[in-house]
Amino acid sequence: MSPAPARGKATQTNAAAPNAAGAQRIEVRKTYKLYIGGAFPRSESGRTYEVRDSHDRFLANAAMGSRKDARDAVVAARGAFGKWSGATAYNRGQVLYRVAELMEGRRAQFATEVAAAEGLTPPRADKVVSQAIDRWVWYAGWADKIAQVLGGVNPVAGPYFNISAPEPTGVVAALAPQRSSLLGLVSVLAPIVVSGNTAVVLTSEHRPLPAVTLSEVLATSDVPAGVINLITGRTGEVAPWLAAHQDVNAIDLAGAADADGLVWAELERASADNLKRVLRPAGDDIDAVEPDWSRTPDLTRIKAFLETKTVWHPKGR
Amino acid sequence: MSSTTAAASARELLGVGALTNASLTRWLHGLPGVDHVGADARAAGLATRSVKTTSKAWAIDTAISMIDLTTLEGADTERKVRSLCAKAMAPDPGDPTTPQVAAVCIYADMATVAVDALKDSNIHVAAVTSAFPSGRATMAVKLTDTRDALRAGAHEIDMVIDRGAFLSGRYLQVFNEIAAIKEACEQEGTRRAPAHLKVIFETGELVTYDNVRRASWLAILAGANFIKTSTGKVSPAATLPVTLIMLEAVRDWRDLTGTQIGVKPAGGIRTTKDAMKYLVMVNEVAGDDWLDPAWFRFGASGLLNDLLLQRQKLATGHYSGADYVTID
């Protein structure tokens, strides 16, 4: 746990602009809450923590998610799985594409938050936001193609029709990347849900605000409640509870890289209790590193959360 | 038709010497299957029909005249039932041209009250019996229940089948129960005519369309005058596809035997739009011989007011509101 930083002057995300009469206008500041089951609760623990920008200036108080919040999120995700996985791939693609439309509409807000969180210049932040939106669009376009690329008919030696088809594994927990607060988040989240899984995501601990804005986008899109749940807080505190949760089917450990108080091997060990499918963080050996999210992905992150079902049926008159 | 006569007719239709569970099973399981996706698609296709102007006015009035206005609550009281009967006789006090409903549907122990309240009208009293809604009681209890309703003057009996027996394949038992209750209807019928028997399947518990088809043929074989989808106490209650299957059954039965049987969807039909879809389905699947309260009913309560609101809109040209229809 890093020492509590000195309280500095708050960073104005929108500088107090003069109103029509030339007097100073006080902005209406946003509250940053959790996103669980389609709603925005505060943490059941009542706790918050300070989020600071790259110059250690106060940005906001974010909800500090607890193990019970994580528990509630898993319940919501499980409840939403039947309908989301049962929707047509076309429908999922349409829903996800609409999320991209709404992200595009909010790009200015995203850019400001990413710039503050990651210490980027406005043009750089703008580029990152464009990449994040394009990344989301890329994944949305996969919804109705995964089965064609990863499934197929098997030519068994007998009078049987035999087909292998990919299916979503269920509820997936994910540790969002610590450094890349929007592009990294999108790169981890989209491949989970495009195939029909539902997600419980622990956001970047120190850079959670773009994730909360993303949750607002999700809430106003057509993504059904519970399909995606976003929890801000201390990764080291909540991750072990998700790793040990028996009703979570898979876990993405990307955000173990640079996380405070976390050993990813222990999370993998806890996951073994119900044989979760584990996507290990990038890096060699025990060192977890955050990859370069700007590179166009391959199918790894989609495949990691798929099962394969093979069905036989005789062919006869 | 006594239950022995029912059995005799059944033996003849099946072409067997003895009506056994095995022979019934073979007959029922030999019916053509229903493709679930195809049936849903046909129902959805029929639901796109657009009914307008004079045709809509006719359909609204017809739907009103087909309603079995229903109250089936543990909290029903004598005054509640009388109030419902008053509404049945004058659905829209502001418009005396409004048709009356076909029947009032109540629990058997309220039959006396309803018969009295409706005595100056042509509206029938339909009593639910046979341990409605669950059907979980002995045959003796179910028969007593039925006879009490008949003696109180009920014109129609809405019985439930034993779904446990059906789902465990005891078709002969289901047959015998229906035949016995039908016999009671004939023996204890009112001075006017034998009571007519509706048989409720609780399609939400039967689940598959194949089961709905089998239940339809079994119930008709045993003597049902009407086949009915649901009690309204289980969800899903009536749906368009399930009603489609039942309309196909009565159509095919008439082709096979010359006898016409009625159909009643019940529960979950709330709006005029819903009612229109059902009437379209009756029209195009069974034919317009069934477009009559003698052969098609809606088991509903809230539907009546929505029909009245639509009726008012057609008459006045503008949208109406809840203050302009009475509660029952």
Place this chain on the structure above:
Amino acid sequence: MAKFEYAPAPESRAVVTLRPSYGLFIGGEFVEATDGSTFKTINPASEEVLAEVTEAGEADIDNAVRAARKAFDGPWGRLSGAERGKYLFRIARILQERAREFAVLETLDNGKPIKESRDVDIPLAAAHFFYHAGWADKLEHAGLSGGSGQPPRPLGVVGQVIPWNFPLLMLSWKIAPALAAGNTVVLKPSKSTPLTALLFAEVCQQADLPAGVVNILTGTSRTGAHLIRHPGVDKIAFTGSTEVGKDIARAIAGTRKRATLELGGKAANIVFDDAAIDEAVEGIVNGIFFNQGHVCCAGSRLLVQENVADDVIMRLKRRLLTLRVGDPLDKNTDVGAINSAAQLSRIRELTDIGEAEGATRWTAPCVLPERGFWFAPTVFTEVSQSHRIAQEEVFGPVLSVLTFRTPQEAVAKANNTPYGLSAGIWTEKGSRILWMADQLRAGVVWANTFNRFDPTSPFGGYKESGYGREGGRHGLEGYVTTGATR
């Protein structure tokens, strides 16, 4: 008079704005023809003239191909797949937004019921663009390289000629994959149904699609013939009659032009004695009377197992009594107008032949409107394999009924045709479905359903029904090269 008639329920025409005349869409703009004449497009339900349309002449075709080449070598060719995809997403979205307008216009120009334009044609067209938008930046994952190790690349300028039966849908089947793969197109809609293609040109403008990526040349079969022979066209995609398909195959012989052809059919819809009978009857009706039977994959031959033939035919005729033939803009109409006088004449000719050959003719009783081109749904029973109405494509609401005794005989009769586009199987027995599907020489096999289309599902024929597939991963093949052989 029946108790329940429904009353007229016309969809409003007000959503459509028709111009008195239309030019050609070349290089991003509507231009007048340099050397072509004009012709009129009519509403086949009323014979009312809808608009005047231009016939593109050789110089116009030249201009269009040049504009397409310029766009291919220039802005379109330089775009990444992801950016191409975004244009296609925009087009898909605009089609959804203007769906009602397109549906009404399609019904006016084609004669098909508004229920079908609204619920089938337009949604599928938009879905096609949606699906292919997502492939634009994923071509390397589509399994197209065939082992050459080279990433898939576009072919160049594609000439596309489409028929009149599903005008906007056929346009989307052609343009979406072509653009997703990075090609540019010159598309010629059918003479009798140009209007939704011209409205689509407006959509391209609204999407800010770079000039020349899509060019629409209205015209007659002459225009089409010149387009496919133009030396600047790298690939041809054609949907239409087998006769013209063969012409095209001859015309490109010896050149380096590639072609995909989607041609005619005489599909067998096979009903077994254990079919889910009510759904099978719906499938028969949908198979041949959907879109007035103007469907290449129509189930125009009913092969019914002999032991249930009488019952099935009785149920079918009873079902046809509730089919509503009439004003295509009426929301309750099931069967609309025949697309043209020429097509009507052909249908009449073939049905007269059917009677003369000895088949038994039955026509659904219906009152046909005075003006316009109409043909009442017709069923021929006692049809033999050697009757012309069992062999030749009528392309109208005419069903020929034959019988069979065993599955092998059903297969033999179903396959006994130069065509091979589609087939239907109706039985509750899964293993029989799969065995039959293996045996049937048809590119699309529908079991316990019929006339179902999806952008992910490859469509195309065996034998003289053409070659190549449209839709799905396989449909992308016709629009890319992996460099080994062009």
